Amino acid sequence: MGDTVKGKPLVSIVSAGLSKFGRRTGLYGRELFVEAVNEAFERCPNLNPRKDIKAAFIGMMGESFEHQGHTGPTVLDWAGLLPIQAFRTEGACGSSAAAIRCGIFAVLSGLSDVVLVGGVEKMTHRATSDVTEYLAMACDFPFEQWNGLTFPGLFAMVATAHMHKYGTTEEQMAMVAVKNHHHGCMNPKAHMQKEVSLEKAMSSRVIAWPLKLYDCSLITDGASCLILTKPELAKTFTDTPVHIIGSGQASDTIGLYERNEYTTLNVGRLAAEEAYRMAGVTPSNIDAAEVHDCFTIAEIVAYEDLGFCKPGLGGQFIEEGQSQIGGKVAVCTSGGLKAKGHPVGATGVAQAYEIYLQLTGQAAKRQVAGAEIGLTHNVGGLGATGVVNIYKRD
Ligand SMILES: CC(C)(COP(=O)(O)OP(=O)(O)OC[C@H]1O[C@@H](n2cnc3c(N)ncnc32)[C@H](O)[C@@H]1OP(=O)(O)O)[C@@H](O)C(=O)NCCC(=O)NCCS
Known part of the structure; x- marks a missing residue:
C-alpha cells in the first residue's frame, strides 16, 4: 500500500453491523456473530451476500474461551455464508483490525471485490x-x-512510568473513565450504560496499583462486522459509503521488558504515521477517534502516540476536556x-462500526456534529x- 495516492480511498465500507455488547448469557459467540451480520445485511438491501461476498476475515483472539478454534467456517456456517472462503486473523486484542487489513489486501489485490471482515x-x-x-497468553x-x-x-507499569516521567495523575486517568462512561450512556449497544463520577472512579477498589476498577476495560461478549468493497463499486451497494483513506500497522517486542521506553506504544505511533501519510491528513483533521482504551492510561498514551497532543501532555488533554464530544x-x-x-476479537471492527455511524450521521445522541474524518487505533x-x-x- 506504500504507493497509493494520498487521500485516495483504499476500500469503501458499504455496510456495518454490531451485536449488543454485554453479558450475553446462554449464547455462543457464533450467535452473536449472526446478530452483527444480520444488521449489516439489513442496512444494505442491494447486497446479495452469498453471491457478492467473495471472502471473509474474522478476528478472534483465543480458543480457550469457548474451546473452539477454526473460527472462520464456524461463524460463516451460522451466518448462512458457506461455502465462501473464510480466514481467521489473530493479533490478540487487535485481531479484527488485522481482519480489516486483510480485507484491504484482498480487495486491493483484485482477488475479491467484496469481502466481509x-x-x-x-x-x-x-x-x-x-x-x-x-x-x-498475549504477553x-x-x-x-x-x-x-x-x-x-x-x-500498571505503563501508568507508573507515565506518572514518574510526566507527572500524570490518578485523577487524570479516572477522568478518562468518567468521559467514556458518559459517552457509553448514549450508546444503546454499550455493555455498561452508567454514569460514573470522578469520586466513585477514584475510590473504586485497586486492581493493580495505580489502576482501579474503573481504570479497566470490561470483560464482554460481542461481535462486529463490516462489508468492504472497491471504491468504484461502492455506489452500487449504498448512497452513503465511508472510505478508508489511510491504513498502517506495526509490530513490536512481545515483552514489555524488552523495550527502552514504557510511556509510549511504538506500534501506535508507527501505524499512525503510515496512516496519516497515506491519507494526506494530520491529527488536527480528525473529528472522531476510537482509541484502544483497554486501561485508562492506554487512552492517555494514545492521545500522545496519535499526535493529538505532545508526549507527556495526555493527562492535561483529558483534564481540559479536549477529547470529549465537543472538544x-x-x-x-x-x-x-x-x-x-x-470482547477482544470483536473490538477492532467494533471501533470501525462506531466511526461508520459517526461519518454517516447515524450516531444519534452521541453524534459529532459535521464529522468528516475519523480514526481507529x-x-x-x-x-x-x-x-x-x-x-x-x-
Ligand atoms: C477489572 C476486573 C478484574 C474486574 O473483574 P471482577 O473483579 O471479577 O469483577 P466482577 O465481574 O465480579 O464484577 C463486580 C462488579 O464490578 C463491575 N465491574 C466489573 N468490571 C468492571 C470494570 N472494568 N469497570 C467497571 N465496573 C466493572 C461489575 O459490573 C459488577 O458490578 P455489580 O456488582 O453492580 O454487578 C475485570 O473487569 C478485568 O479483568 N478487566 C480487564 C480486562 C482485560 O484485561 N482486557 C484486556 C486488556 S489488554
Missing part, C-alpha cells in the same frame, strides 16, 4: 481468573506470564472498551501489534 469473542461465561489467564510466556504478570499489571477530537464516542466493552497485547485506520465520509 469481522470479529467475535464470548468471554463472560468464564471466571475472571480464567479470562485473565487466557488474555495474558511473553517465559518472562512475564510465568512470573505472574497479567495485563492489568503490565499496564478538539471526540475520543471513544461509543463508550470505548471501558464502557461499551472489550487498535492495539494487540501490550503494543506488540498496532493498527490505525483513517476514514472519510463520501
Whole structure:
C-alpha cells in the first residue's frame, strides 16, 4: 500500500453491523456473530451476500474461551455464508483490525471485490481468573506470564512510568473513565450504560496499583462486522459509503521488558504515521477517534502516540476536556472498551462500526456534529501489534 495516492480511498465500507455488547448469557459467540451480520445485511438491501461476498476475515483472539478454534467456517456456517472462503486473523486484542487489513489486501489485490471482515469473542461465561489467564497468553510466556504478570499489571507499569516521567495523575486517568462512561450512556449497544463520577472512579477498589476498577476495560461478549468493497463499486451497494483513506500497522517486542521506553506504544505511533501519510491528513483533521482504551492510561498514551497532543501532555488533554464530544477530537464516542466493552476479537471492527455511524450521521445522541474524518487505533497485547485506520465520509 506504500504507493497509493494520498487521500485516495483504499476500500469503501458499504455496510456495518454490531451485536449488543454485554453479558450475553446462554449464547455462543457464533450467535452473536449472526446478530452483527444480520444488521449489516439489513442496512444494505442491494447486497446479495452469498453471491457478492467473495471472502471473509474474522478476528478472534483465543480458543480457550469457548474451546473452539477454526473460527472462520464456524461463524460463516451460522451466518448462512458457506461455502465462501473464510480466514481467521489473530493479533490478540487487535485481531479484527488485522481482519480489516486483510480485507484491504484482498480487495486491493483484485482477488475479491467484496469481502466481509469481522470479529467475535464470548468471554463472560468464564471466571475472571480464567479470562485473565487466557488474555495474558498475549504477553511473553517465559518472562512475564510465568512470573505472574497479567495485563492489568503490565499496564500498571505503563501508568507508573507515565506518572514518574510526566507527572500524570490518578485523577487524570479516572477522568478518562468518567468521559467514556458518559459517552457509553448514549450508546444503546454499550455493555455498561452508567454514569460514573470522578469520586466513585477514584475510590473504586485497586486492581493493580495505580489502576482501579474503573481504570479497566470490561470483560464482554460481542461481535462486529463490516462489508468492504472497491471504491468504484461502492455506489452500487449504498448512497452513503465511508472510505478508508489511510491504513498502517506495526509490530513490536512481545515483552514489555524488552523495550527502552514504557510511556509510549511504538506500534501506535508507527501505524499512525503510515496512516496519516497515506491519507494526506494530520491529527488536527480528525473529528472522531476510537482509541484502544483497554486501561485508562492506554487512552492517555494514545492521545500522545496519535499526535493529538505532545508526549507527556495526555493527562492535561483529558483534564481540559479536549477529547470529549465537543472538544478538539471526540475520543471513544461509543463508550470505548471501558464502557461499551472489550470482547477482544470483536473490538477492532467494533471501533470501525462506531466511526461508520459517526461519518454517516447515524450516531444519534452521541453524534459529532459535521464529522468528516475519523480514526481507529487498535492495539494487540501490550503494543506488540498496532493498527490505525483513517476514514472519510463520501
Ligand atoms: C477489572 C476486573 C478484574 C474486574 O473483574 P471482577 O473483579 O471479577 O469483577 P466482577 O465481574 O465480579 O464484577 C463486580 C462488579 O464490578 C463491575 N465491574 C466489573 N468490571 C468492571 C470494570 N472494568 N469497570 C467497571 N465496573 C466493572 C461489575 O459490573 C459488577 O458490578 P455489580 O456488582 O453492580 O454487578 C475485570 O473487569 C478485568 O479483568 N478487566 C480487564 C480486562 C482485560 O484485561 N482486557 C484486556 C486488556 S489488554
